[in-house]
Amino acid sequence: MATILTIDDDITMQHVISMVLKREGHDVFSAASARDAMDCLARFHYDLVLVDMMLPNTNGLEIIGAIKQKWPYDTPAIIVVSALGNEKNVQDSFDMGADDFLRKPFSTSELVCRINRLLQRVTHK
Amino acid sequence: MNYLTGLPAQVQIALLILLIAFTGILFSMVILLLYRLVMYRRNKRERICINTIQALLAKEVVLNEQLHRGTPVKAVVLDIAAFKAIPLHKKWCRQLLVAQLIEYRHLLSGKTAELLRKLYVELGLYRQARSFINSARPGHIAAGLHELCEMAMPADKDRLLMLAQHTDRNVMEMARCACVRLLREPLVFLKEVQKPLLPWEKLELLRLLSLRNDVCLPEFSGFMNEAYHHSVISLSMRAAAWFQQFEAIPALMKMLDNPEQELRAEAVNALGRLGAEVAEEILVQRYTAETMMVKIEVVKALGRIGSGRCLVFLEQELTDGEVFELRKKSARSIIQHKALAKNNIQRLTEHTIGLPHLMIVHSANPLIRN
Numbered sequence: 284m285a286t287i288l289t290i291d292d293d294i295t296m297q298h299v300i301s302m303v304l305k306r307e308g309h310d311v312f313s314a315a316s317a318r319d320a321m322d323c324l325a326r327f328h329y330d331l332v333l334v335d336m337m338l339p340n341t342n343g344l345e346i347i348g349a350i351k352q353k354w355p356y357d358t359p360a361i362i363v364v365s366a367l368g369n370e371k372n373v374q375d376s377f378d379m380g381a382d383d384f385l386r387k388p389f390s391t392s393e394l395v396c397r398i399n400r401l402l403q404r405v406t407h408k
Numbered sequence: 409m410n411y412l413t414g415l416p417a418q419v420q421i422a423l424l425i426l427l428i429a430f431t432g433i434l435f436s437m438v439i440l441l442l443y444r445l446v447m448y449r450r451n452k453r454e455r456i457c458i459n460t461i462q463a464l465l466a467k468e469v470v471l472n473e474q475l476h477r478g479t480p481v482k483a484v485v486l487d488i489a490a491f492k493a494i495p496l497h498k499k500w501c502r503q504l505l506v507a508q509l510i511e512y513r514h515l516l517s518g519k520t521a522e523l524l525r526k527l528y529v530e531l532g533l534y535r536q537a538r539s540f541i542n543s544a545r546p547g548h549i550a551a552g553l554h555e556l557c558e559m560a561m562p563a564d565k566d567r568l569l570m571l572a573q574h575t576d577r578n579v580m581e582m583a584r585c586a587c588v589r590l591l592r593e594p595l596v597f598l599k600e601v602q603k604p605l606l607p608w609e610k611l612e613l614l615r616l617l618s619l620r621n622d623v624c625l626p627e628f629s630g631f632m633n634e635a636y637h638h639s640v641i642s643l644s645m646r647a648a649a650w651f652q653q654f655e656a657i658p659a660l661m662k663m664l665d666n667p668e669q670e671l672r673a674e675a676v677n678a679l680g681r682l683g684a685e686v687a688e689e690i691l692v693q694r695y696t697a698e699t700m701m702v703k704i705e706v707v708k709a710l711g712r713i714g715s716g717r718c719l720v721f722l723e724q725e726l727t728d729g730e731v732f733e734l735r736k737k738s739a740r741s742i743i744q745h746k747a748l749a750k751n752n753i754q755r756l757t758e759h760t761i762g763l764p765h766l767m768i769v770h771s772a773n774p775l776i777r778n
Contacts, residue, residue, distance in 0.1 A: 294510070295508075295511050298466075298766055299470060299515055299516065302471055303470065306476075359660065370498075387514070388513070388516050388521065389515075390517050390518025390519065390520060390521075391516060391518070392519075
């Protein structure tokens with residue numbers, strides 16, 4: 284069981300991800316903006332962060348940069364979720380330090396598999 | 409009343425205007441309040457309904473136990489009675505459910521998306537969308553087409569082809585997109601195109617076509633003849649390059665003789681994107697006789713083909729050319745040759761001065777795109 288933070292301004296998306304991951308036994312928290320996300324991260328340690336690329340007033344890459352800068356030695360695993368799945372966005376995400384990239388629309392099984400695999404890798408470290 | 413009649417005419421008129429204004433304001437305030445009340449009640453009703461819909465979708469679709477256990481989508485039994493408990497016969501409620509289904513399908517793919525479609529079919533929600541596309545009102549047709557496309561529902565081919573000729577531009581464009589998304593022969597409507605495909609529409613059609621993995625792509629060279637509208641020919645040339653159909657190269661080379669410069673430019677562009685080395689010599693031969701639009705495309709195409717055989721030509725164009733844009737594109741094309749042009753780039757960087765030097769240095773900078 285892991286503690287996961289989803290950063291997405293789309294309430295339906297938050298709802299869907301939260302439902303699927305809760306069924307897998309994870310604790311899921313949601314933030315709708317960069318400020319909410321940073322507040323959550325400052326208060327609590329998360330094992331994994333799911334961040335949307337397009338957010339109000341900012342983008343997912345900036346949030347990844349901020350997380351990496353603020354918690355350089357204790358960074359949670361990061362998955363970027365985006366409908367903008369072109370080569371450049373994927374490359375930029377990995378360059379910024381994301382651990383995985385998930386294109387929308389995705390299947391629920393793919394979401395669960397990727398998260399579990401990433402959590403396993405983080406635990407083995 | 410007697411008192412009023414005794415007043416001067418100007419005062420009477422002013423009082424009348426005041427009375428009308430006061431009544432008007434009062435009337436608007438009442439209307440406004442009524443409207444706000446109706447909206448408040450509708451929002452409240454929709455909020456309750458949407459919560460019920462989301463809870464049902466979560467239970468029956470997203471967290472469906474049968475699907476989770478590996479049951480094929482066709483064999484999953486949905487609790488339709490639970491959905492029928494919400495007032496789907498009411499237009500607003502049906503619209504809410506369909507909007508939610510479409511939104512979920514935008515987020516989720518695979519078996520869950522198939523199950524959402526199954527639910528849509530079993531609830532018979534497609535009937536209204538189908539009747540909408542047979543309606544005479546453009547707004548209804550557009551809404552019906554949108555819904556059927558989003559839910560990947562098959563539609564009547566003849567009706568879609570008829571709508572692709574509709575007088576309303578919005579309906580016509582949506583019908584063309586629907587043909588590409590829903591029909592077994594996605595480009596069948598191209599034969600009937602009489603109004604031009606707009607540039608953004610060409611891109612959208614190509615994008616939609618690239619998402620279809622259940623159909624075989626047609627040979628786009630078949631559309632490159634005078635029987636088709638010039639915007640269809642342009643689309644087919646772009647598509648041949650997009651889908652890398654190398655067998656279209658001979659047809660594209662024939663298009664270089666077309667009297668329309670836009671089509672010649674598009675053909676040159678496609679040849680470049682296909683890396684057609686066989687076309688290089690012809691492109692260089694025709695260069696001087698061509699218009700500026702085609703010349704720019706030729707220089708860009710030579711860079712994309714990048715065989716190295718035209719480096720002398722490009723170098724000459726950069727150093728001796730008269731048109732700024734062509735010289736800039738030539739510099740860019742030389743750089744695109746990469747290792748093949750190593751000596752040329754070094755020579756140009758060291759031995760040229762002024763504009764050619766600036767252009768080659770500018771184009772060699774990987775941080776500058778144009």
